[in-house]
Amino acid sequence: xxxxxxxxxxFLNEHAESxxxxxxxxxxxEACQEWLSGERMPRLSPSVTKEEIRRGIQLAVxxxxxxxxxxxxxxxxxxxxMLIGHFANKLMQHKEQVTLLDPAAGTxxxxxxxxxxxxxxxxxxxxEIDELLVRLxxxxxxxxxxxxxxxxxxxxxxxxxxxxxxVVCDLPVGYYxxxxxxxxxxxxxxxxHAFAHHLFIEQSMNHLRxxxxxxxxxxxxxxxxxQSAELHRYLKKNAVIRAVLQLPxxxxxxxxxxxxxxxxxxxxxxMKAKPDVLLSKVPNMSDKLAMSRFLxxxxxxxxxxx
Numbered sequence: 001x002x003x004x005x006x007x008x009x010x011f012l013n014e015h016a017e018s019x020x021x022x023x024x025x026x027x028x029x030e031a032c033q034e035w036l037s038g039e040r041m042p043r044l045s046p047s048v049t050k051e052e053i054r055r056g057i058q059l060a061v062x063x064x065x066x067x068x069x070x071x072x073x074x075x076x077x078x079x080x081x082m083l084i085g086h087f088a089n090k091l092m093q094h095k096e097q098v099t100l101l102d103p104a105a106g107t108x109x110x111x112x113x114x115x116x117x118x119x120x121x122x123x124x125x126x127x128e129i130d131e132l133l134v135r136l137x138x139x140x141x142x143x144x145x146x147x148x149x150x151x152x153x154x155x156x157x158x159x160x161x162x163x164x165x166x167v168v169c170d171l172p173v174g175y176y177x178x179x180x181x182x183x184x185x186x187x188x189x190x191x192x193h194a195f196a197h198h199l200f201i202e203q204s205m206n207h208l209r210x211x212x213x214x215x216x217x218x219x220x221x222x223x224x225x226x227q228s229a230e231l232h233r234y235l236k237k238n239a240v241i242r243a244v245l246q247l248p249x250x251x252x253x254x255x256x257x258x259x260x261x262x263x264x265x266x267x268x269x270x271m272k273a274k275p276d277v278l279l280s281k282v283p284n285m286s287d288k289l290a291m292s293r294f295l296x297x298x299x300x301x302x303x304x305x306x
């Protein structure tokens with residue numbers, strides 16, 4: 001039996017491959033627009049879920065990115081996105097309404113994964129500088145019926161975004177070249193360019209409300225760089241580290257590409273003494289018993305948090 005996800009991918013892929021005039025991703029957007037208007041649609045069961053729609057579109061976008069050779073536009077792997085979604089849902093479970101921000105949203109895949117995990121109480125803001133990726137994200141949001149506002153801009157410039165409950169971000173890694181703009185950040189080093197991933201952390205914390213959480217996908221070497229002193233200083237003053245979780249090596253091509261989950265909370269007036277930091281290694285996600293134990297550990301941690 002062909003799944004809804006497979007039907008969606010086939011629908012988008014066939015349209016994109018038959019349209020020689022457009023680039024693959026442009027053709028995917030066109031197919032989504034036809035689907036949205038009812039002009040042409042994939043054959044789906046009445047019980048189709050938002051996650052099935054997201055995954056079907058994701059498969060087509062991944063193929064398009066590979067064909068168009070866009071190395072800087074890498075999607076967050078689904079296994080990691082779902083883990084971030086699990087944390088987000090647990091941390092936001094007692095809230096009636098949840099506002100989210102992804103300041104480096106790309107195609108929105110991570111943001112939509114988290115919104116699907118939280119459910120209908122979530123509204124979000126997406127910031128992305130690449131117009132093509134924003135168009136992909138916007139049409140996906142419409143098909144998923146997810147309430148998202150989109151900003152097409154450099155997220156490290158001033159954002160007209162009210163403070164949110166939760167930030168999720170797969171941090172862009174590298175140097176930020178605009179020193180004139182970076183000078184307004186606390187983590188601008190005395191010499192040389194600032195790290196973009198450091199500035200994204202600072203910008204995210206600036207747009208969190210008191211007590212809000214930020215879940216970042218960071219390089220595992222985050223605290224080992226030549227600018228780690230600036231990062232330590234900033235975090236000590238402006239954030240509470242809640243968790244550092246090393247992701248399985250099997251998810252990455254090499255040790256240099258390994259990443260971790262980094263969870264911060266913005267301090268609030270009634271906050272008690274800083275709690276212990278959850279330091280853990282995420283087990284191989286195909287090991288069901290180990291993952292079950294890990295998720296139990298997360299349940300205990302969240303219970304203490306809330």
